[in-house]
Amino acid sequence: MSLSAVGLLVVVLVPLAVLVGVVLVVVRLARPGPSGTARAGASATQTSGQAVRRFFQFLLLTGLLVAAGSGVAGLLGRLLDPGRVLVRDDGGLALQLTFTFIALPIWAALAWWTSRRLRTDPAESRSLGWAAYLTIVGIISLVVAMVAWQEVLDGALTATTYRGQRLATALVWTAVWGGHRWWGRSVTPRPLLRAELLLGSLVGLLTAAAGLLMVVSPALRELFGLTSDSIVGGSLPDILRGAATLVVGAVVWAVYWLREAVRGPRDTGWLALVLLAGVAGGLLVAVVAASVLGYDVLVWLVGDPATTRATLHFAALPGELATLLVGLLVWWYHSAVLEAGAERRTEVRRVYEYVLAAVGLLAASAGLVMVLVTIVEAIAAGSDLVVGGSALNALLAALVLLAVGLPLWWWHWRSAQRARAASPAEELESPTRRTYLLVLFGLAGVVAVVALLTLVYLLLQDALESGIDVETMRSIRFPFGILATTSLLSAYHWTVFRTDRAETERRRSSGAPAPGGAAGTTRLRHVLLVGAGDPGVAAEVSRQVGASVQVMRRTDLHANPWVVEQVVALLQDVPTSSAVVLADTDGIRVVPVETLDPYTG
Structure with a gap:
């Protein structure tokens, strides 16, 4: 050795x-030690x-x-x-x-x-x-x-x-x-296995999506005639390699997701997987692919392409189109899963709408920044906006982002605003809406401050050195575009938030009815089911009531099946924000509860 x-x-x-x-x-x-004293001393550690x-x-x-x-x-x-x-x-x-x-x-x-x-x-x-x-x-x-x-x-x-x-x-x-x-x-216990179940579902989903992309992309390349080799020596090995990845990922995804996770409780981890990885992730991939695809087409039609050969310019077209299709498929499936069984507007639906609105707003904001940058650059050059290949291509990219992002944002934001107008009490009390508005206002405000500091620094630097000239305009074009865009976003969302807050205070002072109850009642947010025999009842109650629901098993009584409609009916007139649904020998009863202030001595 x-x-x-x-x-x-x-x-x-x-x-x-x-x-x-x-x-x-x-x-x-x-x-623990053998004596009672030793046991008492060891209990603390x-x-x-x-x-x-x-x-x-x-x-x-x-x-x-x-x-x-x-x-x-x-x-x-x-x-x-x-x-x-x-x-x-x-x-x-x-x-x-x-x-x-x-x-x-x-x-x-x-x-x-x-x-x-x-x-x-x-x-x-x-x-x-x-x-x-x-x-x-x-x-x-x-x-x-x-x-x-x-x-x-x-x-x-x-x-x-x-x-x-x-x-x-x-x-x-x-x-x-x-x-x-x-x-x-x-x-x-099954709850402790949730992390592995959801992570396995995510691994299977990503692998299957990558495999599908690896199959569709070379197939489209062969279909469009963008390869000079025969299919046997050109695209077929890539298709088969992608098929192997797709099969492995699909099997894992089916074992973890289709067999178990999709029918499990819609807890925080489940919603994070569906909303972030499935809905937002799939749509974000599709938006990026659609933007790049539209940019390539516009540059070829009216822009300044780097080559005059279509096969070279559109060499990435199959991959972009395949990415768009896979992203849309992932988004569509998880959106359908999220909507399944939803008979009323719940907090999950709000998260879905605001996440997609944020994705669209991000793309549209990037497009607006690029439009402003292109305008400043063209003014600094002293020529028309479309003179120069780089400026024209940048403008086309900005227009594509606006064309993709604005409709996406407007559709989902308009849906949220319609819900606010139809049910103001429920929407104004929604933590998702408040979080969306405050996060966008805060992020846009921080970015605007950083852009303002950068812009002023560049202006003062040139003013103290050689004076402000055309080159100064070129150097501040990005800080200016970011400052203008983020200031607009921050101001708009702060205005909406102030309007919501004023409306909420007015309704509270006038004793307007809260969602799901009479005047002066409070919206139900937390429900504890004690003695439910089927944990799946929690998901149904949460879906219909719109509250966070937990389940605990009684060890002293046999758990009889619960009727979801009966539980929902009992929760309709609860005057507090929390309630306990208790199963005893006489049936099911509801106990309204509220949180006490902590004792401070």
């Missing part, structure tokens, strides 16, 4: 031994001791698992790819043997002890450390297995050289993923 291999072995095993020793010491210190023990325990489990998985995959790869056995690799073989015959048994022993703790101590299965371990290992094994399976399918479809290591990695890490998925579901 070489010195480098020995050194590597020492580097791996010494920290491992240290971690094992630390875990044993922590476990020993965290164990037991929680922190358990947290430290779990940290090192699950950290060690993760490290050992990664090492063992790598070792087993390496040895299995040598068996599945006998051609590589002839290549001498003593260092790699020694490392794989060490990981397999040292790390794997240690991990198995620690996992067995952990499994016993999980089944005998309910606090273990509900701990943050256990949930973090399942999430981290689940996502790591999922990603490694996905990459390996993509390479296996790619090699099979494109008839490339067989590599047994790819198949071995795919098999081993798929087994790791499946084993931990079964292990976690057998002992862990």
Whole structure:
């Protein structure tokens, strides 16, 4: 064995031994003493001791698992790819043997002890450390297995050289993923598995979208005749490679999302995935692709293209069009999921509208900045606005952004304003609307101040050095455009916010009815369901009432099925902002509650 291999072995095993020793010491210190006095003295530090023990325990489990998985995959790869056995690799073989015959048994022993703790101590299965371990290992094994399976399918479809290591990695890490998925579901409360479920859905969605893009783009390139090769030697390998990625991503997305997450509770993580990654992400990708596509077309028709050959100028057209189609598909699907079952305007619908309005406003603002920059640059040049290829192309880009962003913003902002006019009490009390207005006002104000400082600095610098001239106008064109645009946005949204605030104060002072109740009532925001047998009731109640809903199970009574319509009817006349729906032996009853001010002494 070489010195480098020995050194590597020492580097791996010494920290491992240290971690094992630390875990044993922590476990020993965290164990209560035999006497009652010792137990009383240890009770104050037991929680922190358990947290430290779990940290090192699950950290060690993760490290050992990664090492063992790598070792087993390496040895299995040598068996599945006998051609590589002839290549001498003593260092790699020694490392794989060490990981397999040292790390794997240690991990198995620690996992067995952990499994016993999980089944005998309910606090273990509900701990943050256990949930973090399942999430981290689940996502790591999922990603490694996905990459390996993509390479296996790619090699099979494109008839490339067989590599047994790819198949071995795919098999081993798929087994790791499946084993931990079964292990976690057998002992862990479902809410603690939400993070891994949603992250897996996101990974599958992104991979499937990328694979679809990789399939559509070369297909369009072949359809438009933008490749000089035959389809067999040109676009077909790219299409097959994209198909492999699409299949892997679609399978993962179906397992995580279609089987479970789409029907799960619409909590904060679920809404973040659907709204940010699905709706806003898909639409933002589509808007960018449409803007670039429109810019290329306009530059070719009326602008100053860099080349006179259409095949060169539109070389990126298939990719842009494919990106547009994929982005629209992702946006459309998640919008449909978000709208499913929504019979009334809820806070989720408001978030959806304001997010899309913000995306459109961002694109339109960028277009307005570029228009102002182009105008200042043309004035500084002392010529017409469209003279000069760069100025004309910049103006075309600005017009494209305005053409894409303004309709998108106006459509969703007008929808929100119509809802405000139809139901002012409900819309004015919406935290989403207030957050949207204040965030836009604040961000635009901060950017405007920075742009103002930059503009004044550039003006004073030129005035003190050589005097203000045409070059000064060129240097301030971007700060000027940003300042004008952000000032306009900040002023507009501040005006809307002040109008909303004045209307809210007027309605409160006059005793106008709150949403969902009579005059003087308060909008229901938080509901706690105690004794509901089906957690899915919370999602339906939240969707119909528009409040945040939580569920707790009663341990002293058998949970009978709840009727959503009955719960919603009971909540209609609640005079407070919070309520508890309680199931007892006489049926379901509602208890209005309110938050007390904290005791200050």
